[in-house]
Amino acid sequence: MSSTAAQNDQLAPSSWILTEPYAGLQSQALGLAEAAGLAPIVRTLKARFPWNYVSAPRWPWPLHAVERQAISGSVPGIILSCGGMAGAVGSALRAPSTRLVHIQNPRMAFSKFDLIIVNKHDEVTGPNVIVTRTALHRVTxxxxxxxxxxxxxxxxxxxxxxxxxxxxxxxxxxxxxxxxxxxxxxxxxxxxxxxxxxxxxxxxxxxxxxxxxxxxxxxxxxxxxxxxxxxxxxxxxxxxxxxxxxxxxxxxxxxxxxxxxxxxxxxxxxxxxxxxxxxxxxxxxxxxxxxxFQGRYEHWPVAPLDDTAAAAQDMRRRLGF
CATH class of the missing domain: 3.40.50.2000 (Glycogen Phosphorylase B;)
Structure with missing residues (x-):
């Protein structure tokens, strides 16, 4: 490990990833975390009855709507949330000492989040919004x-x-x-x-x-x-x-x-x-x-297209780590 990488690891805050148990959601959050030099704990959320029948943004008490073990322990310095349920729970955990970064449109007031990372096709913007051309991922x-x-x-x-x-x-x-x-x-x-x-x-x-x-x-x-x-x-x-x-x-x-x-x-x-x-x-x-795809092999010159690293760098700059 280079001295710069080691220094980044020492400076990086503690972190969680909050998602439902879907590989696609977790992959996006892990890709962002890895690109930002974070070493998060993945916390998988599961809604309790009867809240599993209610849309997460409508939960009046999000921390009581999910299985408790997923959010137990000391709350970290940064939470990366991905998906509607994670957005609701993350916004309830947010505090001055805990910054919340949400991946995808949370379908909630953007003021509940420190940062939101969305794709261009989500068609949303704002002062705390980072827009990417493609989904975040782990392909490097x-x-x-x-x-x-x-x-x-x-x-x-x-x-x-x-x-x-x-x-x-x-x-x-x-x-x-x-x-x-x-x-x-x-x-x-x-x-x-x-x-x-x-x-x-x-x-x-x-x-x-x-x-x-x-x-x-x-x-x-x-x-x-x-x-x-x-x-x-x-x-x-x-x-x-x-x-x-x-x-x-x-x-x-x-x-x-x-x-x-x-x-x-x-x-x-x-x-x-x-x-x-x-x-x-x-x-x-x-x-x-x-x-x-129309049933035939085609080949044409292309270059890799990946905004994950740029989004992670922008996140670090805005959050100051």
């Missing part, structure tokens, strides 16, 4: 280089060009069930047949097992690698090794992680609609960083 050149060395032997048998496919799942805006996955699988299989590409695919925690099975049935007979959910997820290795990354449209986080690499990114369509995600995708398409 160092992490990619480490993953490339580790996973290159595992995928060495696959032909080049090599395509990494990241699959999300059904949410309140898009649908990815077995029927949709079958169509996507056929499109990916057609690309393998026509463009002679190697393919590696990883589902997410949100992916319906029936959808994963449909993708496996379409792709594995052609020699594709489909992660079976056992042992370590090769996700970072896939990002590091890919000549092209394809991501389903439901996940701003996965598109942002792909865009932080040196590979082109294509977005696979799903039935459904989201105005916010549409704005996000349209901007990156306009900038030339991503394209829509």
């Amino acid at each position: 050149p160092a992490r990619l280089e480490e993953a490339r060395a580790r996973w290159a032997p595992v995928f060495a048998h696959l032909p080049r060009p090599l395509v990494a496919v990241s699959v999300g799942g059904t949410n309140g805006r898009f649908t990815l069930d077995a029927t949709v996955a079958r169509t996507l699988g056929q499109s990916l299989a057609g690309m393998m047949d026509q463009d002679r590409v190697g393919l590696m695919l990883t589902p997410s925690r949100r992916t319906d097992p029936a959808a994963t099975a449909a993708l496996r049935d379409a792709l594995e007979p052609r020699g594709a690698y489909v992660w079976n959910g056992e042992n370590e997820n090769p996700y970072f290795g896939m990002l590091a090794l890919a000549d092209l990354i394809i991501v389903t449209i439901d996940s701003v986080s996965m598109v942002s992680e792909g865009a932080a690499t040196a590979a082109p990114v294509m977005v696979a369509p799903l039935p459904g609609r989201s105005r916010r995600i549409g704005l996000f995708i349209d901007q990156l398409v306009s900038d030339g960083r991503i394209r829509h």
Whole structure:
């Protein structure tokens, strides 16, 4: 560790990450924390009955609405909250000695937070708001280089060009069930047949097992690698090794992680609609960083796009550490 890094570690305040138990939320907060030189304790929130049936911004006593062990102990100097429940709880814990930084639009009065970090497609601004072009994440050149060395032997048998496919799942805006996955699988299989590409695919925690099975049935007979959910997820290795990354449209986080690499990114369509995600995708398409997947391999010159480090630096400057 360099003397500067050691000094930063000594100066960095104690910190928590408050989120619900969702990998996407925790990844954003961890990415910000790592880029800022923080070493946070991750506190996972769970709502108590009957507050699990009430929207968190409407809780009159947020600290009594969640399981107590998640917020026990000495409150740290900085809390990074991500998600609606975390915003409500974090605002209740905020004090002169505890600064609160919220990731995403909290859907609450911005005055309840010291800083708020949002994406451009959230369409909000303010004196305590930091705006990024993409979601925060943990993809860094160092992490990619480490993953490339580790996973290159595992995928060495696959032909080049090599395509990494990241699959999300059904949410309140898009649908990815077995029927949709079958169509996507056929499109990916057609690309393998026509463009002679190697393919590696990883589902997410949100992916319906029936959808994963449909993708496996379409792709594995052609020699594709489909992660079976056992042992370590090769996700970072896939990002590091890919000549092209394809991501389903439901996940701003996965598109942002792909865009932080040196590979082109294509977005696979799903039935459904989201105005916010549409704005996000349209901007990156306009900038030339991503394209829509239409069943064929494409490659074009791109540069990594990542605002996580800049957001972390701005946060440190504003909070004075």
